[in-house]
Amino acid sequence: MERQQDQSRNVFxxxxxxxxxxxxxxxxxxxxxxxxxxxxxxxxxxxxxxxxSLSTETxxxxxxxxxxxxxxxxxxxxxxxxDYPTGKLSGFIQVDSATFDQSPASMAAFGEINNRTAVxxxxxxxxxxxxxxxxxxxxxxxxxxxxxxRDIYLEFRDRPYADRLVVxxxxxxxxxxxxxxxxxxxxxxxxxxxxxxxxxxxxxxADGTLEEERGTWSVTGFIVGKGGFDLNHHADGxxxxxxxxxxxxYADDGRDLLHTGLNYSVLxxxxxxxxYDSKLSFFTNQEPGINxxxxxxxxxxGYVPAENVNLFNFELxxxxxxxxxxxELTYALVxxxxxPPLVFYGGYAQAGWFFTGESKPYxxxxxxxxxxxxxxxxxxxxxxxxxxxxxxxxxxxxxxNITGGRMNSAEIALNWYLSNQLSLKFDYVHGLINxxxxxxxxxxxxxxxxxxxx
Numbered sequence: 001m002e003r004q005q006d007q008s009r010n011v012f013x014x015x016x017x018x019x020x021x022x023x024x025x026x027x028x029x030x031x032x033x034x035x036x037x038x039x040x041x042x043x044x045x046x047x048x049x050x051x052x053s054l055s056t057e058t059x060x061x062x063x064x065x066x067x068x069x070x071x072x073x074x075x076x077x078x079x080x081x082x083d084y085p086t087g088k089l090s091g092f093i094q095v096d097s098a099t100f101d102q103s104p105a106s107m108a109a110f111g112e113i114n115n116r117t118a119v120x121x122x123x124x125x126x127x128x129x130x131x132x133x134x135x136x137x138x139x140x141x142x143x144x145x146x147x148x149x150r151d152i153y154l155e156f157r158d159r160p161y162a163d164r165l166v167v168x169x170x171x172x173x174x175x176x177x178x179x180x181x182x183x184x185x186x187x188x189x190x191x192x193x194x195x196x197x198x199x200x201x202x203x204x205x206a207d208g209t210l211e212e213e214r215g216t217w218s219v220t221g222f223i224v225g226k227g228g229f230d231l232n233h234h235a236d237g238x239x240x241x242x243x244x245x246x247x248x249x250y251a252d253d254g255r256d257l258l259h260t261g262l263n264y265s266v267l268x269x270x271x272x273x274x275x276y277d278s279k280l281s282f283f284t285n286q287e288p289g290i291n292x293x294x295x296x297x298x299x300x301x302g303y304v305p306a307e308n309v310n311l312f313n314f315e316l317x318x319x320x321x322x323x324x325x326x327x328e329l330t331y332a333l334v335x336x337x338x339x340p341p342l343v344f345y346g347g348y349a350q351a352g353w354f355f356t357g358e359s360k361p362y363x364x365x366x367x368x369x370x371x372x373x374x375x376x377x378x379x380x381x382x383x384x385x386x387x388x389x390x391x392x393x394x395x396x397x398x399x400x401n402i403t404g405g406r407m408n409s410a411e412i413a414l415n416w417y418l419s420n421q422l423s424l425k426f427d428y429v430h431g432l433i434n435x436x437x438x439x440x441x442x443x444x445x446x447x448x449x450x451x452x453x454x
Contacts, residue, residue: 091124093121094122094183095117096118098116098445100443101443103442113295122142133156151200153167162208163208163365169200171200172198173220173241174313176326176368177194179366184372186391187413187425187427188449191348193278193329193345196311196344209364213247215247216244216245222238222239224237224268238267238268241263242265244261247259247364248260259362259367261367272305272306273303273305274301275301278297279297281409281429284447295445298405298435301344306335309334309335314330324359326369330345340401345396349391351389352388353389373417374419384416384419388415409432410430411430424448424451425449427445427449428447429443429444431444
């Protein structure tokens with residue numbers, strides 16, 4: 001353990017050097033796309049006329065004139081400068097309603113958790129291309145008190161030795177469930193072990209696929225701030241992460257597959273403090289916290305002074321026709337300042353079955369499950385897709401001098417996908433919470449979600 005701690009300290013002994021290397025890599029990426037900005041515009045160049053018919057998709061019409069070597073030099077990498085930039089708007093909205101059943105002891109420990117109906121997520125994203133191999137994404141959340149940026153990045157495709165290079169803020173490649181879009185969840189929320197994920201950070205990513213898309217790999221270097229672009233250079237930490245997945249078999253267009261994955265991350269936390277906390281996996285409020293109108297955090301380590309944290313995650317997932325399953329286990333090794341090393345852990349296991357014959361789609365480029373597509377849409381005379389799923393979760397935040405608590409849950413979900421865009425989800429969660437002030441107190445949640453993808 002001491003040897004591992006010494007190695008971890010060496011990674012971050014010179015944080016200024018770490019930022020320097022990130023900056024140099026960013027400059028190299030900027031230079032690699034410099035030809036995009038080498039165009040010379042002529043004063044008499046006019047944009048192409050609008051067509052009489054408009055596309056049904058929301059998109060941009062490029063202001064750039066036709067490529068002409070005499071009046072408008074061609075730009076290497078562009079098929080036709082009129083085609084760029086492009087843009088497409090998309091998003092989704094989730095409306096949740098939940099009822100909480102508490103015992104008198106639970107009310108005394110956590111207060112009465114009010115039943116509530118609210119907008120859980122409301123996302124709007126703009127994605128497109130600046131060139132044939134340069135893309136971008138801007139994703140904003142509107143369900144918060146003030147709109148907040150989620151994914152804001154540039155991606156450079158088909159790079160040497162990598163399928164993509166990404167610069168900006170997006171998800172750190174750690175935990176299969178964390179990388180799965182929230183609009184594609186089987187259950188309403190990620191399992192409580194999600195508290196260990198570095199999730200969205202500012203940094204540089206590289207990823208790709210193995211031969212014949214039999215697996216994926218991802219590596220990243222990132223800055224650990226307060227979240228998103230909220231950086232404080234004096235208190236920021238830094239980290240690296242890597243994820244690799246492999247398909248042991250893949251047949252029948254993904255109806256029969258076995259996926260395994262390994263993830264690792266080492267990071268220096270923001271302000272040399274780490275905190276892990278969680279609530280049960282159905283809640284209607286966007287902002288966590290004991291004073292919020294939704295469920296409170298039920299287990300909590302509080303702020304733990306830490307030099308660095310080593311994170312390990314193991315993935316197992318697969319499909320067999322209508323049947324699908326997924327499980328993960330995460331260990332967090334905390335190098336505590338002024339105290340002994342700490343080990344926290346958590347995970348989940350789940351399985352689902354489609355009554356109507358569908359199979360859960362799998363994305364071979366990202367190594368996660370994708371959106372469910374009904375065989376017969378409800379709006380085309382069918383019954384849509386019906387799925388029944390069960391999940392067990394566990395989270396242990398107790399070790400040595402830290403008593404953050406333990407939380408286990410058993411969950412059942414019944415999902416009705418009326419079409420590719422509209423779905424209804426019904427969840428039941430039975431949780432047992434054991435922390436510094438309680439002893440296996442139960443909380444039951446009955447929840448429903450209406451989701452529309454646009």
